[in-house]
Amino acid sequence: MGDVNEEKPKKYPNLRAPRGMEDVLPHQWHLWRRLEEVAREIFELSGYHEVRTPVFEDTRLFVRGIGDTTDIVEKEMYTFADGEGSSITLRPENTAGVMRAYVEYELYKTQKFQKLYYIGAQFRKERPQAGRLRQFHQMGIEAVGSMDPLADVETISVATQVYDRLCLADYDVKLNTIGCEECRPPYRKVLKDKLARYKKDLCKLCLARIGRNVFRVLDCKEDGCREIARKMPAIYDYLCKGCKDHFEVVKEALSDINIHYDLDPFLARGLDYYTKTVYEIILPSLGARSAICAGGRYDNLISEIGGPPTGAVGFAMGMESSMLALERAYQDKVPVDEGEPLTQVYLVSIGENTHRECFKIAQRLRAQGISCDLDYEDRSPKAQMRTANKRRARRVIVIGPDELAQGQVKLKDMETGKEKLLTEDQIAVYSQVDAANWD
Numbered sequence: 001m002g003d004v005n006e007e008k009p010k011k012y013p014n015l016r017a018p019r020g021m022e023d024v025l026p027h028q029w030h031l032w033r034r035l036e037e038v039a040r041e042i043f044e045l046s047g048y049h050e051v052r053t054p055v056f057e058d059t060r061l062f063v064r065g066i067g068d069t070t071d072i073v074e075k076e077m078y079t080f081a082d083g084e085g086s087s088i089t090l091r092p093e094n095t096a097g098v099m100r101a102y103v104e105y106e107l108y109k110t111q112k113f114q115k116l117y118y119i120g121a122q123f124r125k126e127r128p129q130a131g132r133l134r135q136f137h138q139m140g141i142e143a144v145g146s147m148d149p150l151a152d153v154e155t156i157s158v159a160t161q162v163y164d165r166l167c168l169a170d171y172d173v174k175l176n177t178i179g180c181e182e183c184r185p186p187y188r189k190v191l192k193d194k195l196a197r198y199k200k201d202l203c204k205l206c207l208a209r210i211g212r213n214v215f216r217v218l219d220c221k222e223d224g225c226r227e228i229a230r231k232m233p234a235i236y237d238y239l240c241k242g243c244k245d246h247f248e249v250v251k252e253a254l255s256d257i258n259i260h261y262d263l264d265p266f267l268a269r270g271l272d273y274y275t276k277t278v279y280e281i282i283l284p285s286l287g288a289r290s291a292i293c294a295g296g297r298y299d300n301l302i303s304e305i306g307g308p309p310t311g312a313v314g315f316a317m318g319m320e321s322s323m324l325a326l327e328r329a330y331q332d333k334v335p336v337d338e339g340e341p342l343t344q345v346y347l348v349s350i351g352e353n354t355h356r357e358c359f360k361i362a363q364r365l366r367a368q369g370i371s372c373d374l375d376y377e378d379r380s381p382k383a384q385m386r387t388a389n390k391r392r393a394r395r396v397i398v399i400g401p402d403e404l405a406q407g408q409v410k411l412k413d414m415e416t417g418k419e420k421l422l423t424e425d426q427i428a429v430y431s432q433v434d435a436a437n438w439d
């Protein structure tokens, strides 16, 4: 009898995941896991080590690290007062956090050159739109402590190896250099002067960008601005010797290892800290938001956050956009989840007191590495057998009153229908040998 004083369940409003945030449901895990496993394998093959940094950081890390003229810092960050007088921000990207750890733990003291990687959730309060989430995931590598252009090339190669291993064929590598503090000012001036003529045709945002971060105009997604950007001179004529030489080596070394790339003189990055090499991997069939991976060199970030002057280069792969690319590429060519995980053995209990016995045996089998499961819904033996079939169990263990009384269990091979009475100690062995050899 139910308790008469039992409270009626409260009615909640329709609870849903917050806007721009998604769940990954069981049937989607197969591909997610594959993406992550392949990435880890490739990252580690090239000597990158995993680091995990907190999901939120001191706000000053991003406001300094990213610079404050970017879309992210100006309007996309989730920033909170932590109640103890500090301001904290959910990380909008992971590079700054990894560099903070590199500086805080003085990793450079043991070894200046470090190869690090991360996988995790990032948060940006973006305008809700196709392909953009407010919580999304990135996997990235950072080669820290080197100015060698071959480090840039290595990161590009690691990214393409991940996609190659995943059999994603139609991606393009877009490559550019954005120079350094020495060569950027004259180029900035030329751009400002030339763009001034087109003021009436630029979007509102780009009008503001002319004053603050003119390079972002080149990268604007608005059609009108793109057309104007195409009329601007490329940076290549303004590069200093160091940047020019660096870029030459990058291009040659990419060709040495047969990585095809397209030069895109208007490729700029959304984060202010980039220098020299920048790149994107795009899948044109994804449409407006076609970038699945973005990276580049950032030689000033570490000194900006209090570390020694240290060159570094890395990329961030968007996991959701990469997933989208994989889903398109595979369509129904690759096994997707069958829903329920496969079970080697299903335990069926018949009658009183057998449920606990099944439970005990299941624990034992699992400890021996045999996947198994049992019923937790008090269902009939017939319904339990149906579940065993649905789960495609190879074997079923039946415990009824007779078996219980004799201290035995019945093992049934689902393919041949063969049955055998066993003691508890024999179960693990017999569960795994071919039924033909049971006698």
Ligand code: ATP
Pocket: 093, 124, 126, 131, 132, 133, 134, 135, 136, 137, 138, 269, 270, 271, 291, 292, 293, 294, 295, 316, 317, 318, 319, 320, 321, 322
């Ligand atoms: P921009 O906004 O300047 O075009 P971005 O924000 O797309 O650049 P990064 O910040 O370098 O680029 O992010 C790298 C990759 O991470 C992107 O190419 C994309 O695949 C993924 N990504 C970035 N922001 C989001 C988001 N809000 N939702 C889903 N994926 C994202």
Ligand code: MG
Pocket: 071, 270
């Ligand atoms: Mg962005």
